Amino acid sequence: xxxKRLAGRQRGVTLADVALxxxxxEITVSRILRNHGPIGADTRERVMAAVRQTGYVxxxxxxxxxxxxxKLVGVIVPxxxxxxxxxVLGGIRSALEGTGFQAVIAVSDYDLxxxxxxxxxLLAWKPEAMVIAGLDHTEMARAMLVGSGVRIxxxxxxxxxxxxxxxxxxxxxxxxxTGQYLLGRGYRRFGYVGHDWTSDHRAKLRYDGLVAALxxxxxxxxxxxxxxxxxxxxxGRDMLAQILARRHDLDVVVFSNDxxxxxxxxxxxxxxxxxxxxxxxxxxxxxxVGQALPTPLSTVRSNRFLIGKTAIEKLLGQRERPEGREIxxxxxxxxxxxxx
Amino acid sequence: xxxKRLAGRQRGVTLADVALxxxxxEITVSRILRNHGPIGADTRERVMAAVRQTGYVxxxxxxxxxxxxxKLVGVIVPxxxxxxxxxVLGGIRSALEGTGFQAVIAVSDYDLxxxxxxxxxLLAWKPEAMVIAGLDHTEMARAMLVGSGVRIxxxxxxxxxxxxxxxxxxxxxxxxxTGQYLLGRGYRRFGYVGHDWTSDHRAKLRYDGLVAALxxxxxxxxxxxxxxxxxxxxxGRDMLAQILARRHDLDVVVFSNDxxxxxxxxxxxxxxxxxxxxxxxxxxxxxxVGQALPTPLSTVRSNRFLIGKTAIEKLLGQRERPEGREIxxxxxxxxxxxxx
DNA sequence: GGCGCTTATGTTAGCGCTGTCATTCGGTGG
DNA sequence: CCACCGAATGACAGCGCTAACATAAGCGCC
Numbered sequence: 023x024x025x026k027r028l029a030g031r032q033r034g035v036t037l038a039d040v041a042l043x044x045x046x047x048e049i050t051v052s053r054i055l056r057n058h059g060p061i062g063a064d065t066r067e068r069v070m071a072a073v074r075q076t077g078y079v080x081x082x083x084x085x086x087x088x089x090x091x092x093k094l095v096g097v098i099v100p101x102x103x104x105x106x107x108x109x110v111l112g113g114i115r116s117a118l119e120g121t122g123f124q125a126v127i128a129v130s131d132y133d134l135x136x137x138x139x140x141x142x143x144l145l146a147w148k149p150e151a152m153v154i155a156g157l158d159h160t161e162m163a164r165a166m167l168v169g170s171g172v173r174i175x176x177x178x179x180x181x182x183x184x185x186x187x188x189x190x191x192x193x194x195x196x197x198x199x200t201g202q203y204l205l206g207r208g209y210r211r212f213g214y215v216g217h218d219w220t221s222d223h224r225a226k227l228r229y230d231g232l233v234a235a236l237x238x239x240x241x242x243x244x245x246x247x248x249x250x251x252x253x254x255x256x257x258g259r260d261m262l263a264q265i266l267a268r269r270h271d272l273d274v275v276v277f278s279n280d281x282x283x284x285x286x287x288x289x290x291x292x293x294x295x296x297x298x299x300x301x302x303x304x305x306x307x308x309x310x311v312g313q314a315l316p317t318p319l320s321t322v323r324s325n326r327f328l329i330g331k332t333a334i335e336k337l338l339g340q341r342e343r344p345e346g347r348e349i350x351x352x353x354x355x356x357x358x359x360x361x362x
Numbered sequence: 363x364x365x366k367r368l369a370g371r372q373r374g375v376t377l378a379d380v381a382l383x384x385x386x387x388e389i390t391v392s393r394i395l396r397n398h399g400p401i402g403a404d405t406r407e408r409v410m411a412a413v414r415q416t417g418y419v420x421x422x423x424x425x426x427x428x429x430x431x432x433k434l435v436g437v438i439v440p441x442x443x444x445x446x447x448x449x450v451l452g453g454i455r456s457a458l459e460g461t462g463f464q465a466v467i468a469v470s471d472y473d474l475x476x477x478x479x480x481x482x483x484l485l486a487w488k489p490e491a492m493v494i495a496g497l498d499h500t501e502m503a504r505a506m507l508v509g510s511g512v513r514i515x516x517x518x519x520x521x522x523x524x525x526x527x528x529x530x531x532x533x534x535x536x537x538x539x540t541g542q543y544l545l546g547r548g549y550r551r552f553g554y555v556g557h558d559w560t561s562d563h564r565a566k567l568r569y570d571g572l573v574a575a576l577x578x579x580x581x582x583x584x585x586x587x588x589x590x591x592x593x594x595x596x597x598g599r600d601m602l603a604q605i606l607a608r609r610h611d612l613d614v615v616v617f618s619n620d621x622x623x624x625x626x627x628x629x630x631x632x633x634x635x636x637x638x639x640x641x642x643x644x645x646x647x648x649x650x651v652g653q654a655l656p657t658p659l660s661t662v663r664s665n666r667f668l669i670g671k672t673a674i675e676k677l678l679g680q681r682e683r684p685e686g687r688e689i690x691x692x693x694x695x696x697x698x699x700x701x702x
Numbered sequence: 703g704g705c706g707c708t709t710a711t712g713t714t715a716g717c718g719c720t721g722t723c724a725t726t727c728g729g730t731g732g
Numbered sequence: 733c734c735a736c737c738g739a740a741t742g743a744c745a746g747c748g749c750t751a752a753c754a755t756a757a758g759c760g761c762c
Contacts, residue, residue, distance in 0.1 A: 047742050077509050082486040083426040084718035087747050108442035127467045146422040169417050255654040292656035314595040316632035424748035427717050
């Protein structure tokens with residue numbers, strides 16, 4: 023009949039309340055809620071009714087403590103406003119779907135000290151695995167990760183040795199291939215427009231690879247321009263204007279990523295410079311914006327979704343940390359586009 | 363001297379281990395780690411040394427259970443790839459900084475059933491507050507939220523009644539003001555390009571407001587075109603092409619948001635249509651991309667960061683759920699731009 | 703010199719679950 | 733007819749921590 027309104031005041035419904043109402047023991051309720059062990063059909067019915075009636079919500083803190091397993095996966099990314107990381111998270115979510123695991127996302131703001139603090143904070147929740155963007159950590163952070171014993175995937179790059187598992191692509195190689203591609207297309211007077219790489223050191227790796235490719239062909243980078251801040255469309259636009267003011271003879275400009283390159287295209291459109299014909303532009307990432315441009319961006323597609331998905335699949339596939347390290351190359355493709 | 367390597371094998375270091383090593387009771391260690399209560403300087407020293415030596419990481423599951431307070435704030439957003447939500451999260455993180463609270467982010471994919479499941483899942487972690495995008499939930503979801511007793515902020519929109527606290531802007535009003543603004547500029551032949559609003563019903567509210575403003579001036583929406591899917595730059599570009607193929611006499615097109623509108627600008631640039639002179643374009647959100655365009659987008663700036671920040675500040679300002687509901691309008695500004 | 707007060711530390715009981723090891727009960731086969 | 737089995741359920745201890753209430757010691761003060 024009428025639900026009792028005053029019941030369950032303040033301190034919530036517990037397993038004991040449900041058990042009492044359903045006339046079974048707590049453990050039976052617990053088993054039913056977790057589909058664990060054999061349960062009589064009528065008992066299950068009765069218990070589920072009691073759960074519904076009381077509006078019982080399990081307490082995962084208690085559950086996790088009792089079973090020493092939280093069903094949590096810690097994830098640390100440097101940013102969420104750089105769209106590549108939400109895309110990695112998309113892959114993670116997709117792989118986590120239906121496993122009963124839940125991701126806990128933390129953002130380090132491209133700061134290793136913050137990252138270290140977040141690692142400590144996340145480990146305190148006893149996650150069953152961790153996914154971290156990048157291979158670069160403080161010594162303390164690395165020690166905590168190693169000491170935790172949980173499986174660790176370091177994602178996005180594979181240019182140095184991971185703690186346990188690395189999933190991503192070689193940014194140095196991508197930069198190198200960019201150089202070779204552009205050289206192959208006949209470009210010789212290279213400019214580079216980048217952003218702050220003390221924080222985004224993968225951008226630096228790509229730059230290094232690019233320079234190495236050019237060096238092999240005895241071609242020098244004519245001019246370089248870096249924005250002291252995070253990458254953005256606006257910064258790319260301004261920096262291209264700046265580099266072009268300094269040098270009029272460039273035939274190609276390589277950008278640190280697609281955001282910057284999109285800004286570059288905007289500058290060209292505003293200044294009456296025809297992409298490719300007058301000046302070639304090249305990005306990195308293969309973002310949707312760049313491909314929707316009137317002149318689709320020539321760029322390198324990194325497989326962000328796949329990176330996240332693969333990392334989780336591998337991690338959950340083997341729960342014990344293995345002896346050796348593993349490195350998975352998710353590769354990349356050069357997109358020819360219309361700007362180079 | 364040498365640290366014992368074999369110690370602490372498998373099941374981690376606990377408070378008891380640290381206490382033993384530091385020759386104090388567990389509670390003393392606990393107090394020191396939480397800066398709680400008076401502690402002698404030498405004791406603190408000794409304990410901290412023991413913590414360092416053992417590499418102790420507190421178990422928050424146990425801590426939370428014992429103190430029935432997790433220091434967690436649950437956050438549910440429909441998407442992370444739509445940049446506005448990461449921006450809200452930025453505000454949330456900023457307000458959470460230094461409070462000891464941590465946000466747990468979950469993504470509903472614009473699906474109310476998923477949202478309901480996430481609410482159940484997050485409540486199981488006994489968060490001390492919840493932030494949810496939107497006012498629209500399943501009945502069950504609403505019941506769980508109400509029943510939980512925790513403070514709830516529903517963010518982004520304030521067009522209907524919240525459970526506890528709403529922080530955002532009136533999308534209907536924003537749409538209305540958009541209409542009035544454009545009418546004031548002399549536009550009379552309106553087109554609308556949108557995306558799937560069964561999922562994004564705030565876009566629908568803005569549309570309704572727009573239509574209402576036009577109706578007041580006895581102006582009709584000449585043509586409408588909606589993409590059956592999430593908003594994106596590419597979709598905006600294609601849809602504008604499509605609507606222009608159907609009608610050649612439009613003098614302004616209103617887009618469901620800046621992503622779509624940016625795509626619209628791209629189409630214009632590719633098709634030789636001069637924004638504003640030949641066709642006015644109007645967006646919503648005030649994203650950076652739109653403002654970096656050769657012709658900065660005319661749009662409405664919603665204050666996403668402020669929304670997140672304000673929600674958390676209010677929530678943590680008063681931990682008990684108050685009697686009445688509160689609605690905070692973070693407002694918006696019309697950005698004149700160069701496209702309308 | 704005993705009262706109250708502050709500072710520093712300890713003891714005791716759980717928080718709400720789940721792992722482990724019973725226990726009960728109706729078949730089953732030798 | 734009884735040892736034996738599997739299916740269904742329960743009793744109990746304890747996960748690792750912290751709130752709440754002691755306890756102990758030092759200090760000023762009338």
